[in-house]
Amino acid sequence: MKDNIDFDALAAFRQDLHRHPELGFEEHRTAAAVAARLRALGLEVTESIAETGIVGTLRGGQGPSVGLRADMDALAMSETSGRAYASEVPGRMHACGHDGHTAMLLGAAEVLAADPPAGTVHFIFQPAEEGRGGARRMVEDGLFEQFPCDHVFGLHNMPGIPCDRMAVVAGPQLASSDSWRVSFRGIGSHGAKPHQGRDAVTASGQFLAALQTIPGRVVDPLQPAIVSACAVSGGDMNALNVIPAEVQIGGTARAFSPEVRDQLETEIGRLAHGIAASMGVEADYTFIRRIPPVVNDAGATAIALAAAEEVSTGVDTGFPPSTAGDDFAFFSAEAPGAYVWLGNGPARDGALHHNPGYDFNDDALPTGVAFWVAVARKALGA
Ligand SMILES: [Zn+2]
Numbered sequence: 001m002k003d004n005i006d007f008d009a010l011a012a013f014r015q016d017l018h019r020h021p022e023l024g025f026e027e028h029r030t031a032a033a034v035a036a037r038l039r040a041l042g043l044e045v046t047e048s049i050a051e052t053g054i055v056g057t058l059r060g061g062q063g064p065s066v067g068l069r070a071d072m073d074a075l076a077m078s079e080t081s082g083r084a085y086a087s088e089v090p091g092r093m094h095a096c097g098h099d100g101h102t103a104m105l106l107g108a109a110e111v112l113a114a115d116p117p118a119g120t121v122h123f124i125f126q127p128a129e130e131g132r133g134g135a136r137r138m139v140e141d142g143l144f145e146q147f148p149c150d151h152v153f154g155l156h157n158m159p160g161i162p163c164d165r166m167a168v169v170a171g172p173q174l175a176s177s178d179s180w181r182v183s184f185r186g187i188g189s190h191g192a193k194p195h196q197g198r199d200a201v202t203a204s205g206q207f208l209a210a211l212q213t214i215p216g217r218v219v220d221p222l223q224p225a226i227v228s229a230c231a232v233s234g235g236d237m238n239a240l241n242v243i244p245a246e247v248q249i250g251g252t253a254r255a256f257s258p259e260v261r262d263q264l265e266t267e268i269g270r271l272a273h274g275i276a277a278s279m280g281v282e283a284d285y286t287f288i289r290r291i292p293p294v295v296n297d298a299g300a301t302a303i304a305l306a307a308a309e310e311v312s313t314g315v316d317t318g319f320p321p322s323t324a325g326d327d328f329a330f331f332s333a334e335a336p337g338a339y340v341w342l343g344n345g346p347a348r349d350g351a352l353h354h355n356p357g358y359d360f361n362d363d364a365l366p367t368g369v370a371f372w373v374a375v376a377r378k379a380l381g382a
Pocket residue numbers: 095096130353354
């Protein structure tokens with residue numbers, strides 16, 4: 001087995017990606033670099049899946065198949081880290097460490113290509129994880145028909161865990177991430193004559209005050225659920241004697257099970273319509289399903305845990321789930337899957353994911369590469 005990966009060169013490649021961040025479905029430079037490296041290793045390379053997605057396939061003869069996924073996209077924000085290899089693109093930044101994810105999976109491809117296990121490894125380089133729907137597009141474009149996988153694995157860096165440690169946990173890992181909108185439509189009136197209208201502003205106030213009764217009084221207290229109103233719009237600060245006809249409210253809903261997710265969709269709408277009816281206004285309600293929860297399969301988790309125990313100095317099996325989302329859920333809906341955490345070391349300058357000072361830690365590269373290699377071999381029964 002090849003273990004002489006040049007990690008300084010891999011770190012330099014990672015830092016080059018960091019310098020040139022690209023948003024979802026726009027990862028043309030990144031994808032070209034990934035495809036070139038996969039080709040140089042002798043892998044089959046399929047490009048332009050969901051615009052900028054790539055799959056590199058390593059065939060080692062008869063055997064099962066496994067999918068390993070890395071996301072490639074950056075965020076629409078400006079970097080303030082001041083590092084030598086900081087983003088050169090204003091308003092674009094790798095603030096979630098996907099540059100590191102891409103580099104680690106390429107490192108694993110290099111190791112495995114030198115000594116292919118029996119079976120098939122699909123290295124899946126996904127575009128647009130950050131809210132633009134890259135995983136869903138890849139699945140809709142036939143990812144798993146073209147590249148069938150008996151198991152699929154995902155990995156994310158996690159600050160606060162040492163670089164040579166990991167966290168692998170069965171069951172719910174990441175919440176569903178959905179959006180909702182409510183419009184209260186009343187009859188606009190003079191602010192001094194509310195009786196001549198139907199007040200959408202007061203209806204929205206009642207709705208906002210009652211919203212937390214959904215997680216607090218309706219959902220099973222042993223089941224996590226989050227409903228947050230994140231935007232409110234109506235009226236005009238230059239017209240403080242006018243009650244507007246319409247107020248719009250929007251927010252997010254998060255859950256760790258499909259049942260609670262369904263319940264939130266139903267209950268937010270019920271509350272909006274009920275309050276509207278009681279106040280004599282109309283409510284329009286839409287719930288936009290974006291990402292299902294990531295729930296680790298027991299069998300896939302056991303494979304990932306065995307791999308993590310082999311390559312790290314310690315594995316946390318009680319790491320708490322995150323209320324963030326990851327569209328890896330669309331992949332693990334197609335094949336038994338597990339999503340694991342790789343330590344990124346202490347939070348430098350206190351910067352966490354999506355902070356303008358965040359950075360992937362190159363000291364995590366060896367553990368990450370070794371994990372991908374080990375999980376692929378174990379999933380293929382080697
Ligand atoms: Zn992110």
